[in-house]
Every structure is written in C-alpha cells, then in structure tokens.
Amino acid sequence: MTASAPGQSRRPTLSDVARRAGVSPMSVSRAMRGESGVSAATRAKVLEVVEELGYRLNDSARSLKLGRGSDLVGVVVTHFANPFYSRLALGVEAVIEKRGMRVILGNTEEDPERERELVQNLLERRVDGIVVVPSSYDHSHMKEQAMRGTPVVLAGRPPVALDADCVLVDDFGGAREVTRRLLEEGHRRVAFIGTPPAAYTGAERHRGYCVALDEQSVPVTSDYVDRSGTDTVTAEAAATRMLRLSTPPTAIFAANNRLALGVLRAIGPRDHIGFAAFDDLEYASLLNRDITFVSFDAEQMGRSAGELLLQRLDERSAGGRHMQAERPVSRVVVQVNVVSQHARSRV
Amino acid sequence: MTASAPGQSRRPTLSDVARRAGVSPMSVSRAMRGESGVSAATRAKVLEVVEELGYRLNDSARSLKLGRGSDLVGVVVTHFANPFYSRLALGVEAVIEKRGMRVILGNTEEDPERERELVQNLLERRVDGIVVVPSSYDHSHMKEQAMRGTPVVLAGRPPVALDADCVLVDDFGGAREVTRRLLEEGHRRVAFIGTPPAAYTGAERHRGYCVALDEQSVPVTSDYVDRSGTDTVTAEAAATRMLRLSTPPTAIFAANNRLALGVLRAIGPRDHIGFAAFDDLEYASLLNRDITFVSFDAEQMGRSAGELLLQRLDERSAGGRHMQAERPVSRVVVQVNVVSQHARSRV
DNA sequence: GGAAGTGACGTTAGCGCTACCTATACCTAT
DNA sequence: ATAGGTATAGGTAGCGCTAACGTCACTTCC
Incomplete structure (x- = not known):
C-alpha cells in the first residue's frame, strides 16, 4: 500500500531471493530447478520468497552461463496472413513446444534483403534452428559458414547450392494430376493462371500443367497461360x-488459393467452365459447381520441418560421442498431395 | 578444405575476433556497433576478421550486461490457424519490427492452464511486453505483481479485475447492427448460431442479437438460438x-467465420433464407445470395496493440525523469466495425 | 615550452546465473 | 574410536559482453 512503486523497483535477482530467505544463491537455484541437495524445509522457504517477490529466472544469464542456445526456433515466412504459412508455423510450434522451445517469427514480404537481415538477426539471438520459406533462389546467406552450425530447414522450396534439409509439396505432381483430371473430363482448351516463373512453386505448377497437356498431346497455347498473377485482383x-477471347478456354486451373478466388469471381455463374485449383478451398462445397483441387497439410509440413530440426540438434549434441559421416546427407520430406473433387449438387 | 569440422568448432567469441585482429575486445565491440573511437583502419580489419570467422554477437551476453529486455514481444493467442489471430500477430510484428524487436509466439488452444504457463515462460525469457488473447475470464496471472512491470495488452476481450490496456472489437454493436439489417429486410424469425456463453465475444454478440430483436419488439425464441457451436460441423x-422445424427461421445470424461456413452449408441452395455473419467472408461474392456481415481489421488491431505496448515501454523508460500519475490509466482501443452487404447478382 | 585538449585505444569490473568444488554435520560399518 | 559414507549447504569462478574510466600519443594555443 505504501513504499514500493511496482513499475520502478528493480527486478529481483536470485541473490535477492537468497538473502531474503537466509540461504545461499546456490540453494535457491537448486530449489527452483527441483534439483536434489535441498531439504524440504529450505525448498519451501525459497519458493515462498520467490512467490512473495514475484521472482523470475533471468533467461539471458542462464543461457549465457550454460552456453546453450536460446531454446528458440526462428520461423521465417513470406507472408504470415496467408493461412498456409500460419499453419506451417503452427506445426513447427506443436513439435518443438514439447521440448520446451518457442517459435520466433519473421515476415519477409517476399523481400530477399529482408530475409537476409532476418536470418542474421535470428542468429544473433542464438536461435537453435531456423525454418525458412525462401523468397528467392539466392540461398547463399544460409551457407554453413554463415550459419555456424545452426541447422536450417527450408520449406516449400528446395535448397539451391546449399546443403540443407527441406520439406516440400509435390507442386509438379499435384498440378499435373489436376490438369489431367480436367482433360479426362473432356476439356481440351485448359487455361493456366499462375504466379511469375521466378517463384519456384509457380514454376513447378506450370511445368505440371504443361506436362499433363503434353501427355495428352494437347498443345500449350500462350493465350491460355497467364503467369503474371500476384493476387486475387490480377487473377480475376x-x-x-x-x-472474352473468341475461342475461350473451357476450363481454368488456378495455381494457388488467392488466384483461385479471383478466377472463380471471373467465371461467375458460368458453371459449365471447368475449374481446378492448387490449395484447399474450404468454401468449395458452397459453390454449386464441380471443382477439382490439390490440397496438402501445411500443419503437417510444419511438424515435419520441426522434426528435421530436432533430429539435427540431437545429432549435433551426440556428435561428440560417436563419430559420424563428416558431411551429413540432407534430408528431404515431400508432402503427399490429396486430390479431391467436389461435384455439383444437382438441385 | 581440411581441418576445421564446421559443426564441431566452438562458436567464436568477441575475444577470438579481437585476438585474431590484434586489437582489444573493446575495439571489436565498438567497431561492430559503429561507435566512434575506432580508426577506419581498425574498423576495417575487425570487420574483415568478423566476416572470416563468421562471428555473431551473443545476444544473451549483451542483454545480460545491458540489463535490458530481450527485444522480444510475446503474442499469445488461442489458435494460430485462425486467420484472425495470425493477422493480429502480423499487425503486432509490423509495429514492433520498426524498433528492432521480434515476435515470439504462443498457442493456448483455449486452455487457461497453458496460457498461464506460456505467460510465465515468456516472462522468464524477459520479453519486453506481451499481447494476449485471453482464453478465460481468469486474468489473475497477469496482475501487476506477477508481471513485475512487463506491460500486457489484451486483445479481443477486456481485462477482468486487472489494470491493463486492451484492443477490442465492438462485438455487441456489430451483432446488433447486422441483426437489425435482417429485421429491416422484413425477417421476423431470425436465428442465432453462436459460441458458448463462457466465451466473451460469443456472449457479447448474443447480447447484440437480443437487443436488436428487443428494439423491434421481436421476442427471442429459444428454438432459434444455439450457443453450443464450436466449429463448422456443429454449426451445420x-x-x-x-x-427442419415446423416453423423454421427465415434468417440466420452466424456469430463467427467458422460457424458461418457451417450454416451456409446447412442452408445450401435455399437462397430465400436470410443470412448474416460476424467476420469477413472473402468468398461472399462467389455465392449467389444476399449476405450481410460485420468485418473488422485484425491486422489493424494488432498494430494498435503493438502501439499501446510501445507507449507503455516509452513511458516506463521516461518514468525516471518526470513524475507521473502513480496508477496509470489503462487505455482501450475499440476497432470500428464495417458492416457490408453483398447483394445477390440477378443473373 | 608547458597547460589543456583530443582521438584512439586498453583495462577493469560485473550483469545473473550455475557447474564444480569444498565444508560441515550426521550417520553407519568396522 | 576411526575411517568412510551421505545428505545439505556455501564458496568460487566464469560464461561473453560493454559502461566507465584510465592511458598514451599527438595536437593546439597562449
């Protein structure tokens, strides 16, 4: 009620607790970590004072002393608002959380320069590992020399001139499969609305589309291919x-969920136009039309990424004991796609 | 090419760099932080060695020495996969990133116990502030005593027996407004599909619904109210x-985006049934029916939360200089809702 | 020519913890 | 009784940084 201005008072340290409890700092440290070597009475007294003072361990001091990492895993994605990336982060979190680790976030907004800064910043913060969705093909800032043993897992795009684990979606296979379905339904003028070739996933999905057409000996017509899409508006x-072409396509394949929304707006009520998409569309069942889409489990991808990271960390800590291959092989986990179809409900 | 096994070698310290560059550790420290008191030649030499050794500052040591926080802001939400929460985090990140701070993430899965542990853990990690979407009405673990001066901002739900800033959505006003719109369209049997009363937002939205009916002297019928909804499936x-009731409702109001999807599935092609929802439905324009919905900018909420946090931090660091009110008033930012309508396109 | 700067460094100390060691007290087993 | 445990405690040192101060060479001005 009187003296202590709560905002001003210095945070209590372990020594403060020790002084107040009339024991040594070591005993407090032991008591707090539930170690043996403290009597029940001392432990109780210490915990009481801890409660009273609102004391909390200083993690910086602890990890400095122990020379360990920060128990943090960096997750660097291109844009967090996209559910794919937030689910990915969720998956990573679910796995590493069991080891008492936390996720620290970074958004690159597709800017390679920001990505470089972010990775650097995370390393300074002594993260134990990083999961990155690379925003470009330049992965030089994640080379062994720069990382100094901090493991990286790439997500969604494979490493370029880099030895790193990664988790991937079968972009090519998925795109090929849905395109093939459209062709099987009898469509011959199938359009592709995708992202610029510079994006890896976009390039792979385009390739899948081309190969599917090729396999059915359907020529790829440039009029039916747009690779400039960045968002819903441009796709629409x-x-x-x-x-509006004089010979319009009879079906359209949209290469991701943002583009899909735009394309569906453009198609409007013309439900005779075939439609397929890469990515899950949760509202598919509300539309009274046939839809084919490739879906994949982003959260599972995150979990795989987290597991690869933990494996690397375990290997490293065990490395001192038994000798191992001097150049560990990088592992690749490829997500299995699920191709689903929603058929029109004949009302 | 030879000796140094990259994974094994101890991370270089500032002293290693100093030794190698033939200067004192202080000069390295100064050079790295761009401080004055180092000649251009020394600075260049230092940076060269830093590059060569792949040296990175040890942030634990730094923040221990400086006695500052970790430059981290904790964001604790109930479920990250929900776009509302990921956008919220994105907003927080956008604001604090400008101050060189990062976001550290936590998921409670609506479990109050997990929330308590998470907040505790974040405090141990010396975060500079926390943004929390509380999962219950018990906010005692965020009291001044426990926080020891670490500012908290609540998001989405107001503090209970707690002095903290918060950012809110006008749940009540939004729900009242959309319900009113349905009534204005002539509906008299308006149903409410919502979340359990224990959830603050759900309770507020239900209250808005009831008040709107009341204002038009329409009685609230228990047959038309379901507050057990947790996900899409139960709502459907x-x-x-x-x-299927003998006197079914002519319109339905769904209290959030998950429930809305379920309700829309249930309604199916019966587009004479009026429909309103709380939350934006990006696919609204694809449905050939009238929809009224309340939308709000989750990213903006995140930005507001981040700004409140930064203000508190600034006040605290300035606190030493000029005296201030001993009990700072908690601030509340209420998001303005936008009520939009999508009208059926008469094809 | 000596007092008083000025810039470029180096030295010291200590942030808050905990691994490792030493020091008591109090038991056994010989 | 004495050596050898076993539990409980305290002492010491140092993790990797950087604020604060000390040192030294080299100006600059009266």
Whole structure:
C-alpha cells in the first residue's frame, strides 16, 4: 500500500531471493530447478520468497552461463496472413513446444534483403534452428559458414547450392494430376493462371500443367497461360480477359488459393467452365459447381520441418560421442498431395 | 578444405575476433556497433576478421550486461490457424519490427492452464511486453505483481479485475447492427448460431442479437438460438435442425467465420433464407445470395496493440525523469466495425 | 615550452546465473 | 574410536559482453 512503486523497483535477482530467505544463491537455484541437495524445509522457504517477490529466472544469464542456445526456433515466412504459412508455423510450434522451445517469427514480404537481415538477426539471438520459406533462389546467406552450425530447414522450396534439409509439396505432381483430371473430363482448351516463373512453386505448377497437356498431346497455347498473377485482383482480370477471347478456354486451373478466388469471381455463374485449383478451398462445397483441387497439410509440413530440426540438434549434441559421416546427407520430406473433387449438387 | 569440422568448432567469441585482429575486445565491440573511437583502419580489419570467422554477437551476453529486455514481444493467442489471430500477430510484428524487436509466439488452444504457463515462460525469457488473447475470464496471472512491470495488452476481450490496456472489437454493436439489417429486410424469425456463453465475444454478440430483436419488439425464441457451436460441423448440424422445424427461421445470424461456413452449408441452395455473419467472408461474392456481415481489421488491431505496448515501454523508460500519475490509466482501443452487404447478382 | 585538449585505444569490473568444488554435520560399518 | 559414507549447504569462478574510466600519443594555443 505504501513504499514500493511496482513499475520502478528493480527486478529481483536470485541473490535477492537468497538473502531474503537466509540461504545461499546456490540453494535457491537448486530449489527452483527441483534439483536434489535441498531439504524440504529450505525448498519451501525459497519458493515462498520467490512467490512473495514475484521472482523470475533471468533467461539471458542462464543461457549465457550454460552456453546453450536460446531454446528458440526462428520461423521465417513470406507472408504470415496467408493461412498456409500460419499453419506451417503452427506445426513447427506443436513439435518443438514439447521440448520446451518457442517459435520466433519473421515476415519477409517476399523481400530477399529482408530475409537476409532476418536470418542474421535470428542468429544473433542464438536461435537453435531456423525454418525458412525462401523468397528467392539466392540461398547463399544460409551457407554453413554463415550459419555456424545452426541447422536450417527450408520449406516449400528446395535448397539451391546449399546443403540443407527441406520439406516440400509435390507442386509438379499435384498440378499435373489436376490438369489431367480436367482433360479426362473432356476439356481440351485448359487455361493456366499462375504466379511469375521466378517463384519456384509457380514454376513447378506450370511445368505440371504443361506436362499433363503434353501427355495428352494437347498443345500449350500462350493465350491460355497467364503467369503474371500476384493476387486475387490480377487473377480475376486475367481470367476475365481469357473468357472474352473468341475461342475461350473451357476450363481454368488456378495455381494457388488467392488466384483461385479471383478466377472463380471471373467465371461467375458460368458453371459449365471447368475449374481446378492448387490449395484447399474450404468454401468449395458452397459453390454449386464441380471443382477439382490439390490440397496438402501445411500443419503437417510444419511438424515435419520441426522434426528435421530436432533430429539435427540431437545429432549435433551426440556428435561428440560417436563419430559420424563428416558431411551429413540432407534430408528431404515431400508432402503427399490429396486430390479431391467436389461435384455439383444437382438441385 | 581440411581441418576445421564446421559443426564441431566452438562458436567464436568477441575475444577470438579481437585476438585474431590484434586489437582489444573493446575495439571489436565498438567497431561492430559503429561507435566512434575506432580508426577506419581498425574498423576495417575487425570487420574483415568478423566476416572470416563468421562471428555473431551473443545476444544473451549483451542483454545480460545491458540489463535490458530481450527485444522480444510475446503474442499469445488461442489458435494460430485462425486467420484472425495470425493477422493480429502480423499487425503486432509490423509495429514492433520498426524498433528492432521480434515476435515470439504462443498457442493456448483455449486452455487457461497453458496460457498461464506460456505467460510465465515468456516472462522468464524477459520479453519486453506481451499481447494476449485471453482464453478465460481468469486474468489473475497477469496482475501487476506477477508481471513485475512487463506491460500486457489484451486483445479481443477486456481485462477482468486487472489494470491493463486492451484492443477490442465492438462485438455487441456489430451483432446488433447486422441483426437489425435482417429485421429491416422484413425477417421476423431470425436465428442465432453462436459460441458458448463462457466465451466473451460469443456472449457479447448474443447480447447484440437480443437487443436488436428487443428494439423491434421481436421476442427471442429459444428454438432459434444455439450457443453450443464450436466449429463448422456443429454449426451445420444446429442450423440443419432449425431449418427442419415446423416453423423454421427465415434468417440466420452466424456469430463467427467458422460457424458461418457451417450454416451456409446447412442452408445450401435455399437462397430465400436470410443470412448474416460476424467476420469477413472473402468468398461472399462467389455465392449467389444476399449476405450481410460485420468485418473488422485484425491486422489493424494488432498494430494498435503493438502501439499501446510501445507507449507503455516509452513511458516506463521516461518514468525516471518526470513524475507521473502513480496508477496509470489503462487505455482501450475499440476497432470500428464495417458492416457490408453483398447483394445477390440477378443473373 | 608547458597547460589543456583530443582521438584512439586498453583495462577493469560485473550483469545473473550455475557447474564444480569444498565444508560441515550426521550417520553407519568396522 | 576411526575411517568412510551421505545428505545439505556455501564458496568460487566464469560464461561473453560493454559502461566507465584510465592511458598514451599527438595536437593546439597562449
């Protein structure tokens, strides 16, 4: 009620607790960590004072002393608002949380320079590992020399000139499969609305589309391919343009969930136009039309990434004991896609 | 090419760099932080060695020495996969990132015990502040005594028996407004599909619904109210049940985006049934029906939360200089809702 | 020519913890 | 009784940094 201004008072240290409890700092340290070598009475007294003072361990001091990492895992994605990336982060969190570790976040907004800074910053913060969705093909800032033993796992895109584990979606296979379905339904003029070739996933999905057409000896027509899409609006515009051609496509494949929304807007009520998408569309069942889509479990990808990271950490800590291959082979986990179809409900 | 096994070698310290560059540790420290008191030649030499050794500052040691926090802000939400929460985190990140701070993440899965542990853990990690979406009404673990001056901002739900800043959505006003719109369209049998009363937002939205009915002297019928909804599936079941009543509702209000999806599935092609929802539905324009919904900017909420946090931190660091009110007033930022309507396109 | 700067460094100390060691007290077993 | 446990405690040192101060060479001005 009187003296102590709560905001001002210095945070109590372990020694403060010790003084107040009338024991040595070591006893407090032991009591707090539940170690043996403290009598029940001392332990109780210590915990009482801890409670009273609102004392909390100083993690910086602890990890400095122990020379360990920070028990943090960095997750660097391109844009967090996209559910794919937030689910990925969730999956990573679910796995590492069991080891008492936490996730620290970074958004690159597709800017390679920001990505480089972020990785650097995370390393300074002594993260134990990093999961990165690379925003470009330049992965040089994640080379062994720069990382100094901090493991990296790439997600969604494979490493370029880099020895790192990664978790991938079968972009090519998924795109090929859904395109093939459209062709099986009898479509011959199938359009592709995708992202710029510079994006790995976009390039792979485009390749899957091309191969599927090729396999059915359907020529790829440039009029039916748009690879400039970045968001819903541009996709809608591109699809609208195609549908106005004198010989419009009879089906459209949208290469991700953002583009899919735009394309569906462009198609509107013309439900005779075939439609397929890469990514899950949870609202598919509300639309009274046939939809084929490739879905994959982003959370599972995150879990795989987290597990690869933990494996590397375990290997490293065991490394002192038994000799191992001097250049560990990088592991690749490929997500299995699920191709689903929602058929129109004939009302 | 030879000796140094990259994974094994101890991380270089500042002293290692100093030794190698033939200067004192202080000069390295100064050079790295761009401080004055180092000649251009020395600085260049130091940076060269830093590059060569792949040296990185040890942040634990630094923040221990400086006695500052960790430059981390904890963001504790109930479920990260929900776009509302990931956007919230994105907003927080956007604001604090400008101060060189990072976001550290936590998921409670609506479990109050996990929330308590998480907050505790974040405090041990010496976060500079925390943004919490509380999962219950018990906020005692965030009291001044426990926080020891670490500011908290609550998001989405107001503090209970707690002096803390918060950012809120106008749950009551938004729900009242959309319900009113349904009534204005002539509906008299308006159903409510919501979450259990224990959830603050659910309770507020229900209250808004009731008040809107009351204002038009429409009685609240228990047959038309379901507050057991937790996800899409239960909402679909509840809505289906209501629509099978001998006197079914003519309109349904779904209290969040998950429930909305379920309700829309239940309604199916019956587009004469009025529909409103709390939360943005990006796919609204694809459905050939009238929809009224309340939307709010989760990212903006996150930014507001981040700003409140930074203000508190600034006040605290300035606190030494000029005297201030001994009990700072807690601030509340209420998001303005936008009520939008999507009208059916008459094809 | 000596007092008083000025810039470039080095030295010291200590942030808050905990691994490792030493020091008591109090038991056994010989 | 004395050596050898076993539990409980305290002492010491040092993790990797950097604020604060000390040192030294080299100006600059009266």
